[in-house]
Amino acid sequence: MNRNYFKQPDGYRETIERGITGVQTFRGGLTEGTLPRQEALARLKTEIETADAIVIGAGAGLSTSAGFIYSGERFHSYFSDFEAHFGIRDMYSGGFYPFPDAETRWAFWARNIYVNRYMDPPGSVYQDLYSLVKDKDYFVITTNVDHCFQKAGFDKERLFYTQGDYGLWQCSKPCHGKTYDNEEQVRQMLQAQGFSFAEDGALEPPAGKALQMRIPSGLVPHCPVCGRPMTMNLRSDDRFVEDEGWHRATERYTAFLRRNLDRKTLFLECCVGYNTPGIIKYSFWQQVYQNENAVYACLNLTEEPVPKEIKEQSIVISGDSARVIGELIS
Numbered sequence: 001m002n003r004n005y006f007k008q009p010d011g012y013r014e015t016i017e018r019g020i021t022g023v024q025t026f027r028g029g030l031t032e033g034t035l036p037r038q039e040a041l042a043r044l045k046t047e048i049e050t051a052d053a054i055v056i057g058a059g060a061g062l063s064t065s066a067g068f069i070y071s072g073e074r075f076h077s078y079f080s081d082f083e084a085h086f087g088i089r090d091m092y093s094g095g096f097y098p099f100p101d102a103e104t105r106w107a108f109w110a111r112n113i114y115v116n117r118y119m120d121p122p123g124s125v126y127q128d129l130y131s132l133v134k135d136k137d138y139f140v141i142t143t144n145v146d147h148c149f150q151k152a153g154f155d156k157e158r159l160f161y162t163q164g165d166y167g168l169w170q171c172s173k174p175c176h177g178k179t180y181d182n183e184e185q186v187r188q189m190l191q192a193q194g195f196s197f198a199e200d201g202a203l204e205p206p207a208g209k210a211l212q213m214r215i216p217s218g219l220v221p222h223c224p225v226c227g228r229p230m231t232m233n234l235r236s237d238d239r240f241v242e243d244e245g246w247h248r249a250t251e252r253y254t255a256f257l258r259r260n261l262d263r264k265t266l267f268l269e270c271c272v273g274y275n276t277p278g279i280i281k282y283s284f285w286q287q288v289y290q291n292e293n294a295v296y297a298c299l300n301l302t303e304e305p306v307p308k309e310i311k312e313q314s315i316v317i318s319g320d321s322a323r324v325i326g327e328l329i330s
Helices: 010-025 037-050 060-065 072-086 102-118 125-133 183-193 244-259 281-290 308-313 321-329
Strands: 053-058 138-142 159-161 164-171 230-234 265-270 295-300 314-318
Touching: 010 244, 010 281, 037 265, 037 295, 037 314, 037 321, 053 125, 053 244, 053 281, 060 125, 060 321, 072 102, 102 164, 102 183, 125 321, 138 244, 159 244, 265 281, 281 295, 281 308, 295 308, 295 321, 308 314
Parallel strands: 053 138, 053 265, 138 159, 265 295, 295 314
Antiparallel strands: 164 230
16 A cells, blocks of 8 residues: 555644644743733734735634533533443543544534534624634644634645544545545434534434434445445544645645745734644744744734743733633724
């Protein structure tokens, strides 16, 4: 089998290497942002308006800000039977639960996929962010897998989902480098459990009836090439399939960065944590350090430090990103 599709292409590899280099470069330590909140907001708004290019880097917290919460009431609304029977407490940990069979596992995953990929988030933070940058030369790199950017109107040719997509399946081996859209099959799995769909696409449990926690064996997905079980196209190990669409996206991202190497570029980081900082955060730091015309802006729930070497080129604003972006609009 040709395993070339496992090799990270230049764009993705360069991004990670750039992040590692960034950590090694900054020897002055980290410092907190010093601008008062309103001054920081005013400066960021000016930078958005005057930037030649904007690179948005988004982490999971942005979807949380939009209402895509994996626990609490949102979890109870669709998974209360799994919670009662298996003791699962949230959608994320449930994805790792050792279910007794494939039929039960895919019943859980069908709900997980649909509510986090095909339903719209309750909040408008993605639409609001789009309204800020839609007339600019922008590109988005994100570790999120829920496609909220595309659903909010962002141009799919300007998006790079580095870690996969809830809407795609792949062979679990994998025996080949192709992925498969899953919406139609996921809908069939949900209907087999007793769900229906509202006009706006929302998932609706049956009134007065218990849901099934297993799907028919005939709906369990198998690879059309080798017959092995399918799995999610989510990066967790070296079996993640970087398909043709993934490669085109990383090439477009690389071309965008190179085209704007010395221009007035705003690197806008939204809700990026430290699970995979080399993909976005550290890479952004390094690119700003190498371009005196660039600005790094960080929106996060808590105050985030920045390297002292780029302090004067940095804007840090803490708080809920939905509120911050709303303030930028108003």
